Amino acid sequence: MPTPIMMDPTTPPLATLRLGLAERFTLDLPVPVSAGYQWRMSDASLARVILVEQHFAAPPGWVEPANLSEQRIGGAARQLLTFQAQAEGDQVLILVQARPWLAEQPDDVRMHVPLRVAEASA
Numbered sequence: 581m582p583t584p585i586m587m588d589p590t591t592p593p594l595a596t597l598r599l600g601l602a603e604r605f606t607l608d609l610p611v612p613v614s615a616g617y618q619w620r621m622s623d624a625s626l627a628r629v630i631l632v633e634q635h636f637a638a639p640p641g642w643v644e645p646a647n648l649s650e651q652r653i654g655g656a657a658r659q660l661l662t663f664q665a666q667a668e669g670d671q672v673l674i675l676v677q678a679r680p681w682l683a684e685q686p687d688d689v690r691m692h693v694p695l696r697v698a699e700a701s702a
Contacts, residue, residue: 584608584660589677589689596694599665604632606662607693610639611677613657619691622674623684628697629673633662665697 584606609619613636637658677689
């Protein structure tokens with residue numbers, strides 16, 4: 581599996597990711613998980629890719645505190661989302677950072693990932 585692509589909503593969008601059918605890619609995103617937020621595909625995203633795996637990881641350089649009183653409330657983590665290309669064509673994958681029990685809102689933080697899926701070259 582290729583190295584995860586680190587992304588942040590404060591940076592400019594990526595160049596178009598070019599994928600072959602059935603190819604997988606992983607996005608590494610910052611998320612304030614202790615506040616209940618997670619990244620998910622927007623309802624507006626087309627189904628050219630599917631989410632096949634996700635997990636959370638500590639941010640780089642994080643050291644587990646010796647006791648609970650040293651833990652930070654509202655701390656950040658990394659969410660790794662692995663997608664697999666399912667259909668040929670161009671798409672902008674829209675990711676929304678929101679609490680999973682709430683419906684998508686217009687002011688939710690969003691990230692746009694342009695994709696181009698084509699048959700694998702012979």
